[in-house]
Amino acid sequence: MAYAWLIEIGKGIGKLFLNPLLYYLFFIAAILGVSRVKRERRNFHIRAENAYYELRQLFPLGVVVGLSLSLVSIAAGLVIPVETLFFTAAFTVIWSLTTKIRWMAPAYTLGFAFFVTIFAADQRWQLSSFFTSLKVKEATIFPSIAVLLALLIIGEGILIVRNGQKGSSPKLVKSKRGQMIGVHEVKRLWMLPLFLIIPSEALKSPFEWWPVFSIGGSTFSIILIPFAVGFFQQIQGSLPSAAVKAVGRKVIALGVFVTLLSISGYWYPLASIAVVTLAIIGRELISLRQRVADENLPFYFSKRNNGVMVLGIIPGSPASNMGLQVGELVTKVNGRAVHDRSSFYEALLKNRAHCKLEVLDVNDQIRFAQRALYEGDHHELGILFVKDETKKGNEAV
Structure with a gap:
């Protein structure tokens, strides 16, 4: 039965x-x-x-x-x-x-x-x-x-x-x-x-x-x-x-x-x-x-003066492999302070073989994320930012 x-x-x-x-x-x-x-x-x-x-x-x-x-x-x-x-x-x-x-x-x-x-x-x-x-x-x-x-x-x-x-x-x-x-x-x-x-x-x-x-x-x-x-x-x-x-x-x-x-x-x-x-x-x-x-809350993912807000992470990208999270604030790249996409990209190009990020996490704690960069990585790090006032700020880094 x-x-x-x-x-x-x-x-x-x-x-x-x-x-x-x-x-x-x-x-x-x-x-x-x-x-x-x-x-x-x-x-x-x-x-x-x-x-x-x-x-x-x-x-x-x-x-x-x-x-x-x-x-x-x-x-x-x-x-x-x-x-x-x-x-x-x-x-x-x-x-x-x-x-x-x-x-x-x-x-x-x-x-x-x-x-x-x-x-x-x-x-x-x-x-x-x-x-x-x-x-x-x-x-x-x-x-x-x-x-x-x-x-x-x-x-x-x-x-x-x-x-x-x-x-x-x-x-x-x-x-x-x-x-x-x-x-x-x-x-x-x-x-x-x-x-x-x-x-x-x-x-x-x-x-x-x-x-x-x-x-x-x-x-x-x-x-x-x-x-x-x-x-x-x-x-x-x-x-x-x-x-x-x-x-x-x-x-x-x-x-x-x-x-x-x-x-x-x-x-x-x-x-x-x-x-x-x-x-x-x-x-x-x-x-x-x-x-x-x-x-009624203030905008969380808005442009910041003390860093670049991470709006999104491309799965499987170098940024994802470095453990970056949505909502974190990247304050320094390769030792240089950044405040928008342009300064982020310029600092990234400072060292084409290595990337070191100083990050303010969602608990306001500073941590560091780094990894070696391979050919093409510096163009496709995999981070989505809030748009800059310029048109090119609408792209991912």
Whole structure:
């Protein structure tokens, strides 16, 4: 019996690759990568990460988090109507068309799908011959959706904390005073594949092969569904890693809070409506408060008189091998004080065979970084600076 289940679950995983949403998420991630590379080349005449970086972030951590959430969901006995999954996929596509990638987060996709599910149940929609799982008399359906949403928000927060700060993209923008400053942008899409329990009567043709099990006289099945998690954050007043992790921790806290509240829906089903509403508003408030707080901070990546601010590091470059970090201030090159790109380059050419940098790190501690330079290294050290007032300051060193 166990062997048969493993075979059927394996088939179910294979069916995931027939889901159009899976390939649509690949398409969106590819667009994010290409658009980022174009912008970085426009700003610096060179890209940081290659165009495949966003695609590489789509799966690995999301699979681990998704499987963990699947165990919790199945252990809790959450039964999700197929209609809700269909509406969630529809909202994933709809919100992606707005180009606001953060709207592809679970609070906005599953959250809005929850309210459409209620409306569909009230109007007794019949979407197709195999969407028949929604029963108005099932009092636990809506609380289960609320709990699932809370779990997905927790998963989103974990992804932000663990992966969001990696590969943040440097960007040049103009301040309100017309001064060129540097910011960091995180525009990421993850996929959370979850095994979910659905009513077995929803699995009509072409799903007759799917295994079912009985609980309390009702039959259910397990199906693997890909959920999208979109995230966007622009940081100008602090280090990207600290700012992104702070948002991620707040999202996790929101998810835990919503999880505790969502349990009340099993005793008071109408409470699920308030819980999902709170989840949507809470997630929006986190983004809004982060944006307002960041805009009120002084510019972190601005031109300095006592050194050159490191806005970005090209992966695999000599600068990366020397251990330089985003947010550090290069104060001296080969013993000469520097204050802009031109003086940096002139000091670098002072010794074509060796490079020694005096760096003020993010903790205001002075350290030294050095290495031998080979042919061409002095032209491609791999540091992205805030733009000088001259046009050539828009390039990398």
